[in-house]
Amino acid sequence: xxxxxxxxxxxxxxxxxxxxxxxxxxxxxxxxxxxxxxxxxxxxxxxxxxxxxxxxxxxxxxxxxxxxxxxxxxxxxxxxxxxxxxxxxxxxxxxxxxxxxxxxxxxxxxxxxxxxxxxxxxxxxxxxxxxxxxxxxxxxxxxxxxxxxxxxxxxxxxxxxxxxxxxxxxxxxxxxxxxxxxxxxxxxxxxxxxxxxxxxxxxxxxxxxxxxxxxxxxxxxxxxxxxxxxxxxxxxxxxxxxxxxxxxxxxxxxxxxxxxxxxxxxxxxxxxxxxxxxxxxxxxxxxxxxxxxxxxxxxxxxxxxxxxxxxxxxxxxxxxxxxxxxxxxxxxxxxxxxxxxxxxxxxxxxx
Numbered sequence: 495x496x497x498x499x500x501x502x503x504x505x506x507x508x509x510x511x512x513x514x515x516x517x518x519x520x521x522x523x524x525x526x527x528x529x530x531x532x533x534x535x536x537x538x539x540x541x542x543x544x545x546x547x548x549x550x551x552x553x554x555x556x557x558x559x560x561x562x563x564x565x566x567x568x569x570x571x572x573x574x575x576x577x578x579x580x581x582x583x584x585x586x587x588x589x590x591x592x593x594x595x596x597x598x599x600x601x602x603x604x605x606x607x608x609x610x611x612x613x614x615x616x617x618x619x620x621x622x623x624x625x626x627x628x629x630x631x632x633x634x635x636x637x638x639x640x641x642x643x644x645x646x647x648x649x650x651x652x653x654x655x656x657x658x659x660x661x662x663x664x665x666x667x668x669x670x671x672x673x674x675x676x677x678x679x680x681x682x683x684x685x686x687x688x689x690x691x692x693x694x695x696x697x698x699x700x701x702x703x704x705x706x707x708x709x710x711x712x713x714x715x716x717x718x719x720x721x722x723x724x725x726x727x728x729x730x731x732x733x734x735x736x737x738x739x740x741x742x743x744x745x746x747x748x749x750x751x752x753x754x755x756x757x758x759x760x761x762x763x764x765x766x767x768x769x770x771x772x773x774x775x776x777x778x779x780x781x782x783x784x785x786x787x788x789x790x791x792x793x794x795x796x797x798x799x800x801x802x803x804x805x806x807x808x809x810x811x812x813x814x815x816x817x818x819x820x821x822x823x824x825x826x827x828x829x830x831x832x833x834x835x836x837x838x839x840x841x842x843x844x845x
Contacts, residue, residue: 624654627663744825
């Protein structure tokens, strides 16, 4: 009877806790806003030599477009875009390659020549759709709107265009959620299964790591199968399976490593990480609220899994990508924690 009364008293507090926990998942979506999207305005105009001297209209056009963009953004509390200075083709190519910019307004190399010939040359707008389909749509609308207020026509070009069979750019989010939730649940099961004091030996930890490797392969195969054949997404099976096997195993080792020191403490930590990063890990950095940008996004492990998936799905990435490198460090740290926990247990038994 006493236990029932206590549960009745606790029910409102549990309701508040659950509601607050769910709010952490939704907060980045509700409070997120497009801000400081990096783009560039670059002139590749080679100019023309005339009897009066060298004529190059490109820099003037760049200055004019930049001024219009800054004027349009000045009235807003947080500008949706920021202009990055780039001066040549090589810098432009590297900026797209390193994902430093989402879009570029490019003055073509024959701009001055065409103008002096009495023609109206078009300015090219290049948008990297693979980085974010949503942001590409925002930038396309914004830049087209600015173009309609000027006399210079625009031509649109999309890099890494998202195919129609990739769920409008959401395929990476489906893959991440399936893989991460399965990873966390299976890690908890493995940690609990090897929690017994008799299991705190080097041999038992090797067995636990082996079980984690097998489980990671099963999760990767299952998630890839679901994405490819149940959801009918246009993914490459082998690359996706290979990357997810590595990513899941590394994250499982991180979770098991922490839980080998404290099961309850590790459980709390990774549930909190899931709440903070389940949605935020799949959102572009520029859309996240400031707190998530500064204190969650830079280090949260799931973000690197999500980055790797996105790179494979949309940016021509392979099994070895930016996400893989970071995840291997996390996995290595988890393995070290796992074996150090054995030494810690032996010392406690001896004392």
